Amino acid sequence: MTVLVLTSAQDVTADLVVAELHEQGVPLVRFDPADLPGEVALSTEYVRGEFRGYLSTGGRVASVDALRSVWVRRPGGAAAHAEEPSAWLAEETDHALYGMLDSTDARWMNHPSAAARARRKTWQMRVAHRSGFPVPATLVTTYPAMARRFAEQYRHVVVKSVSGKSPGDPPMALPTTLVPPDADFSGVAAGPTLFQRYIAKRADIRLTSIGDTHFAARKTAEAGQVDGRFGDTGHSWQPVDVPPQVARAVERYKRHASLAYGAFDFAEEEQTGTWWFLECNQGGQFGFVELDTGQPLARTVAEWLAAEPG
Template sequence: MTVLILTCEQDVTADMVVAELHKSCVPLVRFDPGDIPGEGALSAEYVRGEFRGYLSTGGRVVSMDGLRSIWIRRPGEPAAHASEPSPWLSAETGQALYGMLDSTTARWMNHPGAAARARLKPWQLRTAHRSGFPVPATIITTYPQVARRFAEQYRHVVVKAVSGKPPADPPMALPTTLVPPDADFSGVAAGPTLLQRYITKAADIRLTSVGDELFAARKVAEPGQVDGRYGETGHDWKPVDVPPRVARAVATYKDMAGLAYGAFDFAEDGDGTWWFLECNQGGQFGFIELQTEQPIAAAVAAWLGAEA
């Protein structure tokens, strides 16, 4: 049985898992959806109630009934490398590829449907509340007066993107930023704005959940630090134990989200409380493993290579 890894050519994190799968002698195929049509090819047959499908790349062919698991790591846009790419061709290719893969009995990390919903920040916040995480007070609004009242109530608030990094070339960075309570909120009417109560951080926490395994790392924050993704703090990531309450909330969240993998970000306050910020269903873990030596890649490989 074969593991299918959907990712682009340049993906160091995928390389780490591929190396672990090779150690375990688990057959795998690494495939970029951007290579269809062209370097890659597919065929699916639905006849008399039966399904047969095949995917090929680099001279290798994998049968859909021989798939053990599918890891959606960092796949390219379908048909991105076609001789005449177009939005229509990408849509057609994506429908064909993911529809064929969804016709199999393979396990997903993570299923495209679950992943798409899990990317929605408003849904994340509601699910985090229901899972038992402490979540900073948050609003998403296009009403300037609502934003102003929120800032006046909590005094120290931050603004952050609802959807993450915007598409651009070169890519734009949108760090989480403190907003003074006397700011001009009239621009809120121009588009949905996410405001959140600022948590004075003692540390950033990244918790990587692979199946039932948890790997948490902690990095001390600088005084007044707002967004730990930008700027050096002079501190490295260190392994840290997961509080039982957080472990239970992670399990509940992933069950509600239908996720096999999740990278959770928390802000740890001065009392040691881990405040939920977000869960990235496809978040990086390579940088954490390199600094902490936690065996995250091996855990991903073990999950993908396990028998159903």
Template sequence: MTVLILTNDEDVTADMVVVRLNASGVPVVRLDPADLVGGVALSGEYAHGAFRGHLCSAGRLVSMDGLRSVWVRRPGTPAARVAEPSAWLTEESSQALYGMLRGSGARWMNHPDAARRARHKPWQLRLAQRCGLPVPATLITMFPQAARDFARRFPDLVVKPVSGAHPQEPPRAVPTSRVPPDADFAAVAFGPTLLQRRIAKRADIRLTAVGEGLLAARKAAASDADPDEVDVRFTADPSPWRGTEVPPRVAEGVRAYLREAELAYGAFDFAEDADGTWWFLECNQSGQFGFVEADTGQPIARTIAEWLARPAAAERRRVDGTTASVP
């Protein structure tokens, strides 16, 4: 039984898991859907009440019935590398590839439908609230007056994108920024704006969830940190990430979140305040983990590889979020 990894060629984080799978003797095929109609080909036959599907990549043929798991890591747009790309060919290739894989019986990390829904930050915030995770007061609005009223109630705010990365090629991260005290908020009328109460944090937390396993890392804020530098991704602080224990209530909330979101993997970001409360900021369903493993030595790649290598027949996650044993 083979593990299929869908990701781009530059994904060095996926390389870490491939190394682990190879060392365990688990067959693995890695391909980028962007190479469809070029270096990657597929075929599927529906006849006599049965389905037989195959993928071919780099001269290697793999049966879709022989897949134990599919890791949708950071795949490219299907058929993006053909000589004359088109929206039509992309849609045809996407439906063919993901439509066939959906019928394979393989376990997903993460299922495309669940991953697509999980990208929506407003949905994340509401789910985190329902799962008992503390969420900073947040407003998403196009009404300047609503923004002004919110700023009066919560004078110390940050602004961040609703969607995450800017849709350029390659995608560009947009930093979370502190809102100046004299902001008049007139510009929010030109597009949805996400305002959030700033957490005066004593540390950033990255919690990597793989199945039921939770691996948390903590990066302490410098005592002389500039309060305007609110996004840990863009600070010059050289202090490393350190492994840390997950508070029981946070662990309970994160596992509830994963069940509700139907995710097998999630990279959770929290801000820890002076009282030790972990405030939920977001969950990236395909977030990076290499930098955490490098600093902490936590076995994240190994944990992912072990999850992917489990027999496909052990458990199947339904689209409705429940699980069922498979004979």
């Protein structure tokens, strides 16, 4: 049976897993939905109750009813690279491809509908709280007065993007930034803004959950550091044990979110050592953690993808 990998051509993280699958002798097909139609072709039919479907790319043909798993990493939009792209063609192609794949018994990491919901930070906060994580007080608002009141109440707050990176080309990363309580909050009325109580931290934690296996890594933070993604602290990621209560919360979160993979970010509080939930990235990178820690993340993803459907 075959593993299908949907991602862009420049995805180095996917390259690591593909190499592991090749080493294990697992048949796989990799392509970017942006190349369909064009470099990628599909055909599916439902005749007298029987379903048959085929995908081809680079001279290789895969029968979709023989797929064991589908890894949706960081694919482009359907038909984005077509000779004459259009919103209509993108919608038609998206329905044809994912409708066909939904008709299989393959396992997903992660299913597009689950992934779309899991990206919404406001939804994440609610699920994280219900799963048992400590979650910093959070406000998403277009009311300047609400923003001002929140900042006055918690004194030390940060502002974040609600959706993540901007949609520019190339996308611009928006750092988490401290906001003083006497700031001018009038601009909040122009668009939804996410504020969160600032957690003074001694370390950043990245927990990579793959199926039933959890790997945690810790990176010491500098005093007063706000966003661990930016700047060089002089520290590298180090492996760390996952506390049992955190593991249980991760498993509850993933069940509720219908995720097979999640990259969880925590702030380890300076005084208490509590792991405060910041977000779960359903398609988060893990190559940088494996490079520093030696944790077998790519191999574990490959093993999950290679397992026979249950």
